[in-house]
Amino acid sequence: MLSKATQKWIRSLELKKVRQASGCFLAEGHKLVGDLLFKLPCRLLAGTDAWFDRQTNLPETECHRIDESLLQRLSLLRNPQEVLAVFEIPKDTLQPDALTNQLTLALDGIQDPGNLGTIIRIADWFGIEHIVCSNDTVDAFNPKTVQASMGAIGRVRLSYLDLPAFLTNTPLPIFGTFLDGSNLYDQALPQAALVVMGNEGNGISPEIERLVQHKILIPxxxxxxxxxxxxxxxxxxxxxxxxxxxRLTTSV
Amino acid sequence: MLSKATQKWIRSLELKKVRQASGCFLAEGHKLVGDLLFKLPCRLLAGTDAWFDRQTNLPETECHRIDESLLQRLSLLRNPQEVLAVFEIPKDTLQPDALTNQLTLALDGIQDPGNLGTIIRIADWFGIEHIVCSNDTVDAFNPKTVQASMGAIGRVRLSYLDLPAFLTNTPLPIFGTFLDGSNLYDQALPQAALVVMGNEGNGISPEIERLVQHKILIPxxxxxxxxxxxxxxxxxxxxxxxxxxxRLTTSV
Structure with a gap:
């Protein structure tokens, strides 16, 4: 039996303050939950009989068989898909030195949860292991971001930090996109770098712009x-x- | 005075059948409405005093000064921005021969209105004048698509058609993305081509896949x-x- 209090808690994971206080986030759907199930510690699973009956291996966690109507009430999706799960938010253990031989994204005030989720998915595709985010970037464990990341949230590591201080201290070359930047295709692009992407409406903030050494434009x-x-x-x-x-893989 | 009937009609433009019956669509916000205002015939403007007072030039159309609370009720956005407008849907006058010297996108069953709007915005950035859509692609004049296109909906021309028939008859080389395709960067890419992009969940349909001559993969x-x-x-x-x-602009 899923108590009323637990039901309420699951729904409240939509709120950042609840996620921060509990250190947990919500993921939904058989695909996404399946992707995360053995990657992150799971606190709770609530799914339909159809879902549970298909699982051959489950982690030790609190499991609840629920019917479609309860799933619909708990879900934040328009079309709930069989299961939802509460996972622990991975600890942020960024070691800046670890980034020095990698390509890393730095997000300056991204506001849209869907955009952030899509960016995490892009990072995953291109083997980018870390994303550093300014403290005013939208929370990555927002349910919309988690869903848009399509499981990449369990693979890419995100750190929220004082971005100007971080960029001031990094030994890596810093790139950023600007409408008055130089043609991306005319630039030398090193293997290890930080690439700053800015806010949806305002782009990269003036404080960060001063720290960008290579302004690039997508022509x-x-x-x-x-x-x-x-x-x-x-x-x-x-x-x-x-x-x-x-640039790393072709000579075209 | 904006009559109750007109208010109801504006809201109902969220529905495809109403858009099709009336040949009109809804656009919101000072930025988007400003972009479209002299590009497409405008049937109605409803905005705050602040918005109307800033306009120095308006097309001849039905204008209504409304207060914030009515704007809020009419708007489909969470944060309405001063104005909404009803425009006529541009007539689809595709001449397939006109595409023979161009890069054109072909969409096979794109379902998400936000994705379609983003694709229209991408086409606009890259000087792609036409997008052909399978009849089961989401309607481009859906308010979510219009908003996501950021004004590009007024510049890029969209045609809904029988995509298999169109692709069967085109003289252009047909490209499509597949997870088992060949590395994009190893392919010759002509100036004039059709690029097929598939449905979010299922990719390119089998019927269309048979017509794709160049299967490409983004590595x-x-x-x-x-x-x-x-x-x-x-x-x-x-x-x-x-x-x-x-490929057309650099030798890098």
Whole structure:
């Protein structure tokens, strides 16, 4: 039996303060829960008989068989998918020295949970192990971010920190996208670097801009003629990450 | 005075059948409405005094000064921004022959309105003038798509059509992304082509797959090792479009 108090707690994991106080977050759906199940400590599983009956191996955790109507009430999704789970938020154990031979993303005030989730998924695809986030970046364990990350949230490590202080102290070259930057394709792109991506509406903040050594632009086409003003931040992140990785693997 | 009937009609533009019957769609916010105002025929403007007082030039159309509370009730956004407008849906006047010297996107069953809006914005950035959509692709004049396109909906032309028939008859080379495709960076990419992007969950449908001559893969990094399963379709669209355009402009 899933007590009323527990039901209420599950729903309240939508709130950052509840996640912070409990150190837990919510993940939903057979695909995502399956991805995270043996990667992160699980505190609770609530799923339909159909879901539980298909599992051959479950971690030791509190399990509740629930019916569709309770699942619907607990779920934050429009179309709940068989199961939801509460996981522990991984401890942030960033060692800045560990980043010195890697490509790392630095997020400066990303606000949209879906964008952050998509960026985490992009990082995962391109083998980027760490994302450092300014303290005003949206919380990565927001349910919308968790869902949009498609399981990448269990693989990519995120650290929230004082971004200007971090960038001031890093030995890595710092790149950032700007509409007045230089053509991405004309730049030397090192294997290890920090790439800063800015807020959806305002871009990179002036304080961070001063710390960026390499301002890059994703050229439009035909160059300089587009009436479009910008690209979505997750789209820009993808193009920049793809180009950093392309340089390492091809001679085209 | 904005009549109750008109208020109800504005709200009902959320529904595809109402948009199709009336040939109109809803756009919101000073930025987006400003972008579209002299691009598409406008049927109605409803905005705050603050918005109207800043306008120096308005098209001839039905104008209503409304207060914040009515704006809030009419708006589909969480945070309404001063104005909403009803525009006429541009007529679809695709001439397939016009595509023969261009890069064109073909969407096969894209379902998420936000993804479609982001793809339209990407097309605009990269100078792609046309997007052809399978008839089961989500409607581009859905308010969520319109908002996500950030004004690009007024510049990029969309056509809904029988996609298999269209692809069967096109003289253009057809590219599509597949997880078992060949490395994007190892392929010759022509200036004029059709690039098919598939449904979020299922990818490109078998019927369309048979018509794709060039299966491409966006390589993960290190190649073949990622535990990520895929990229979001709008992200994949961005990387592929960026690469087609890069080939035309650089020798890196």
């Amino acid at each position: 439009d086409y035909p160059m300089g003629t587009t009436t479009a003003e910008s690209l979505n931040v997750s789209v820009a992140t993808a193009i920049v990450c793809a180009e950093f990785r392309r | 993960d990094y290190p190649m073949g090792t990622t535990t990520a399963e895929s990229l979001n379709v709008s992200v994949a669209t961005a990387i592929v479009c960026a690469e087609f355009r890069r």
